[in-house]
Amino acid sequence: MEPLRPILFHPHIPSIEYIEQTLLPDTFEVRTARTIPDLAEAIKRLGIRGAPALGCAGACGVALSALITKADSLPEFLVRVESDADLLRKTRPTAVNLFYGIDHALTAIRSSHTIEEAKSRAVDAAQEVIDADRRTCHAIGKTGLEIIPEGARILTHCNAGALACAEWGTALGVIRSAHEAGKNISVYACETRPLLQGARLTTWELLRDGIDVTLITDSMAAVLMRKGAIDVVVVGADRIVSDAVFNKIGTYMHAVCAHAHSLPFYIAAPLSTFDEESCEDSVIIEERDPQEVRKVRGCMTGPDNVPVWNPAFDATPVDLISGIITEYGIFSLPRDIDTIKQLKKGKDMQKIR
Numbered sequence: 001m002e003p004l005r006p007i008l009f010h011p012h013i014p015s016i017e018y019i020e021q022t023l024l025p026d027t028f029e030v031r032t033a034r035t036i037p038d039l040a041e042a043i044k045r046l047g048i049r050g051a052p053a054l055g056c057a058g059a060c061g062v063a064l065s066a067l068i069t070k071a072d073s074l075p076e077f078l079v080r081v082e083s084d085a086d087l088l089r090k091t092r093p094t095a096v097n098l099f100y101g102i103d104h105a106l107t108a109i110r111s112s113h114t115i116e117e118a119k120s121r122a123v124d125a126a127q128e129v130i131d132a133d134r135r136t137c138h139a140i141g142k143t144g145l146e147i148i149p150e151g152a153r154i155l156t157h158c159n160a161g162a163l164a165c166a167e168w169g170t171a172l173g174v175i176r177s178a179h180e181a182g183k184n185i186s187v188y189a190c191e192t193r194p195l196l197q198g199a200r201l202t203t204w205e206l207l208r209d210g211i212d213v214t215l216i217t218d219s220m221a222a223v224l225m226r227k228g229a230i231d232v233v234v235v236g237a238d239r240i241v242s243d244a245v246f247n248k249i250g251t252y253m254h255a256v257c258a259h260a261h262s263l264p265f266y267i268a269a270p271l272s273t274f275d276e277e278s279c280e281d282s283v284i285i286e287e288r289d290p291q292e293v294r295k296v297r298g299c300m301t302g303p304d305n306v307p308v309w310n311p312a313f314d315a316t317p318v319d320l321i322s323g324i325i326t327e328y329g330i331f332s333l334p335r336d337i338d339t340i341k342q343l344k345k346g347k348d349m350q351k352i353r
Contacts, residue, residue: 016034018047053165061084108124188221233263237324240276242279276341
């Protein structure tokens with residue numbers, strides 16, 4: 001089966017092609033963003049979502065801006081592209097990969113001597129981010145094989161699959177790699193309220209690949225743990241700081257329950273998701289539209305005037321995390337913080353061992 005590739009950049013058009021994830025699993029639809037506002041709106045409504053995929057979208061967005069911007073001078077060109085980049089930054093304030101992708105493409109064009117050179121460099125940078133993420137996700141999957149025993153029953157939350165990346169996935173990349181290696185695994189996918197990314201996206205991906213998956217509500221995970229029906233928990237991440245991991249709301253609850261039942265709890269994420277210089281208190285958590293909680297797929301589930309608190313993410317303290325599965329190995333915080341800093345400082349972000 002062809003690999004899922006949810007975001008593609010077509011510089012010759014120019015445009016960004018993406019799978020509209022808000023319509024899944026009912027409808028598989030590929031949409032096209034031809035302007036930066038188009039792309040920003042797709043990111044805001046979660047048509048494009050997932051930390052690594054946002055990194056790809058950020059880099060592609062800068063390249064798209066470079067290709068469509070009309071300017072008479074290089075300084076004017078750079079100002080306009082930087083303005084578009086700022087618009088993209090404001091769409092999702094918590095996911096650090098978005099900023100990485102934007103900054104990678106901007107860095108590539110800032111040293112250009114002509115507009116044409118800047119356009120060419122931006123296109124190359126966008127494709128570099130996409131290609132690197134594909135390699136990275138496969139490397140994460142390979143790294144994670146060692147923590148998945150034969151016959152493992154795996155719990156996962158939200159969607160950290162191919163739909164959240166350029167290909168393969170992070171947490172689901174580990175699961176896919178275990179399945180590909182012939183391990184007899186099964187998966188429990190939490191539905192992930194309020195937008196049901198687990199129910200809509202993770203189950204759709206795993207069924208598509210022929211991987212044994214059972215859908216549960218978020219509130220059922222602890223009971224399964226107590227019954228001895230879960231062996232390991234593997235989830236993704238949107239930002240990893242020195243003392244916590246930010247991921248889709250509900251992740252912290254699963255980490256606490258796993259700790260209470262002496263179960264291993266792993267994060268799968270690329271090195272680019274680390275924001276090791278920051279701490280939990282310095283991170284802005286995105287709060288989303290209250291209607292996402294009052295409604296489910298267009299159906300009202302609560303009074304239209306009831307107050308709602310709707311954070312997109314929560315923070316899991318590092319002492320609840322068994323390890324962070326990356327393309328360079330499995331790390332633990334705060335123990336490996338210096339190693340992570342050295343890797344990020346010294347490595348070419350496009351090369352995976």
